[in-house]
Amino acid sequence: MSKPEQKIPVGILGATGSVGQKFIELLANHPWFEIAELCASDKSAGKKYKEAVDWFLPSQLPEKIGEILVQRCEPKLKSKVVFSGLDSNVAGEVETQFAEAGYKVISNSKNHRMDENVPLLIPEVNPEHLELLKLQKYGEGCIVTNPNCSVIGLVLALKPLLDNFGLEEVNVVTMQAVSGAGHPRVVKLDIDDNVIPFISGEEQKVETEPLKILGSLNLNKIVFNDFKISAQCNRVNVTDGHTECVQVKLKKKASAEEIIHVWQNFESVPQKLKLPLAPLKPIHYSKDESFPQPKHQRNADKGMAVSIGRLRADKIFDYNFVILSHNTVRGAAGDAILCAELMRAKGII
Template sequence: MSDPKTHPGSRIPVAVLGATGTVGQRFVRLLADHPWFRLEALAASERSAGKCYRDAVTWVQTQPLDERVAQMTVRTCEQILDGRHELVFSALGGDVASEVEREFARRCLVVTNASAHRMAADVPLLVPEVNPDHLDLLAAPAAGARLPAGIIANPNCSTIGLVLALKPLADTIGIDRVSVVTMQAVSGAGLPGVSSYQILDNVIPWIPGEEEKLEVETGKILGRVEGGRIESAALAVSAQCNRVPVVDGHTLCVSVGLRAPAQLDEVREAWRAFRAEPQALGLPSAPPQPTVYLGDDEPPQARLHREFGKGMAVTIGRLRECPVLDARFVALSHNTLRGAAGGAVLAAELVVARYGR
């Protein structure tokens, strides 16, 4: 077999929808020099169409904008609908994503960060290390195509960090109840996001729709495919979500009820031993260790730990017994890398490894 980090054929042409927003910019940065994908088209709103990308975007990434991409002309989604790309990454807002993504999905594979299709019965809500079997919902590629057409949805950014921390425990011990309190970074609100007057010297203890997403998405992701649909896991989840003055990195304080008695050493070992299909395949965006346990006295902190695994690993610490449930801990994930563009790119890599090689 060829080295999985080097695609054996030509790079797959891809497009980014919603390319000027914060998540769209992350897609652009990750795809500019990706070994399997070649960025061929950028789409945004009509007010950006016709401009070169450097003039259409307010670039907020810490790395400089790739010069080839900077010179690309931004177009509308309609203008690239019949393009030659085989894969589309969507960072569209929820108000336009539903119809536009379905149109593209009739022609090619769409991997979306939008929420519009997350709970659709025929759409995998994918975290590659957690539920790769949900790709069975996709039809086989059409004759002559490398990839299947359809939609793969990236979950809510907080949900991704939660299910990555829960998956090793679900597999080895079993879980039936989860209580989670999130402290979510301002980048999760997009551009222009939360105003400085609202967030500085403050915690906002409500993010519209966020708690509901965490509670229902977790069950779908940890569920199983039965008869062409996903049966959600029998899991009670209670979520409370807060916006805090951090740029990147969502922190989660989690308590879990275990299905079987377990020592805390068993919980630690489950995280430390966890590897999955992306690691076995050596996918370009996969972290070598997806769940990194820091220590009982070392809580993960956004400023110190969000870049672990190039922003693709979940860091965990402060494991201890819970007087209400069974065990409690703190987890941290990078919301715009693992929780958005990076997670979507990894999902696309997994599809390519399965179908497009």
Template sequence: MKKVKVGILGATGSVGQRFVELLENHKLFEVVALCASERSVGQKYGELMKSRWKISGDIPEYVKDIVVTSPTPSETQGVQIVFSGLDASIAGEVETAYAQAGVHVISNSKNHRMVPNVPILSAEVNPEHLDVLQYQKTPGKIITNSNCTIMGVTISLKPLMDLFGLESLFLFSMQAVSGAGYPGVPSMDIMGNIVPFIGGEEDKAEMEPQKCLGRVENGQIVPADFKMSAHCNRVPIFDGHTVCLSVKLKKKVDSKEIIEAWKNFRGEPQKLGLPSAPANPIVYREEQDRPQPRLDLMTGNGMTVVLGRLRPDPILDWKYVVLSHNTVRGAAGAAVLNAELIVNKGLI
């Protein structure tokens, strides 16, 4: 099979670097363009990133000689998909330009997430949301990831919603510094500290799950009707978002039924055998002190959501802990999986 030519927008940032890592020797995709800001344009990626590469290990050989270009369709002709790790301050305009040029955009930015005919796609959760792409007027289509905190949460909620129904949720997040991008949070602000505010995060956490778990109707995504409240906090962890979640279900069930629902959950990526799909999108840990970022973050190569500590909630029904890798499952890895899904479905 001939590989699909792809580009990475924001290739020098933390999410962009993760794209570079995950796309090395990919079965479906060939990286032919790396795009960044004007100060990086014209330099070979390997030289440019010598002191800026923050992913563990070395810069992959396949990208070292690629010359960085600006994120414009005229500079990256020939690509069929772009993975966007751009900052929200420029992502909206740039991503729209690519879609107008006939390039499919898989975006990690917030700019288009709440547009009714743009899916917040989570490949295991809502592949049917791809149906709304036909109602986008541009020849190229825009697909977004959710906020990185919400990605693991919605995967954990999907089997519960399908089997038992959701009424309301309470979320308390402990979010890694890598979620702030590079250089992230100043060390004097975060070392030995917790910052109980992340700009715009709680709004996203309270809106995106309903759309992600919603239904398609008349060419638009209608959000689910459960209520949600969120507290979002930055903690001194490099990678891995941990969320304490309380849920009220529409049916009365016991803990065994909930854990069984998680253990049996498989999505379309697993059924299709997509390259980036973990065998188990959800793993439940029985130990009373798990999941932990240090021990559990790379389960399923960082694509598995690890749950634990299911117990009764005295206000709602149940409470549990969600751990997901914020730059893999919550960002670049999820975007690559979404791209694999649209290729498999013949949408590219």
């Protein structure tokens, strides 16, 4: 798809936080979007971004971005497209205010994900759910959300199975990276030499969000899918990359070769449109028994692809396998930006 003649100016809400920083890193050289405005808390407002932020990403803060004056998270921006990395304590109200004021809000926060008329979007999986925007009462504004970081990798792996063989039951155990908890230095003491077998609210998200994403659009309403999901979520001492051990019971019999085939040949709207951040292949399958590993596969296709391995017959379910996805790229800011690219391609932005 051709790029716009002029880049579209965008704002970032929650720009000093972990997701906000990832938005900046991924948007800094984007061919379609240009960072024009940064918003954060009252204590950061009025400062240059480089003075307000504790930049902890390994990449260098772009000099031009560092000079931008931080604004309050108020709907007074010139940019009509905003990416939200706000904390859930404030995101719900602030995002609604922006949408009501005519802004296109693409949010990584959880607050609006399960709202009836809000798309919970993975562009390769449910692009048709953007039709829900016609039902929102925000005039020129709208809210689109991307799912939980573990859910995105899981659903990308499940989508080809659902389409080709059907799903009855899914069991998933996650091993989630430290970066998913926010600022890495804040959680480091708790996670050193440790596994934390509880992440507040995470299991509920993993058990419910996929059913909306994989639901069908019927008479302008999402009819949730009805397969069963059970989840156990754990925090582990890995910097980036969520690993998930998955068991599935299928509706139709399938050989391992057939499953690998549908994974390897899966592509969707973002690939056909050649959107800038779309991975060439959304799913990478490895026959190496020791893969996938966060250290080696988390950056597959610039962090936007899901890596799968260890497909085996299961004595309780039909099959089990392991998936890996980059939680702050594909699982957060990257998916949100891909949503915005899809919206631009469809003329919504």
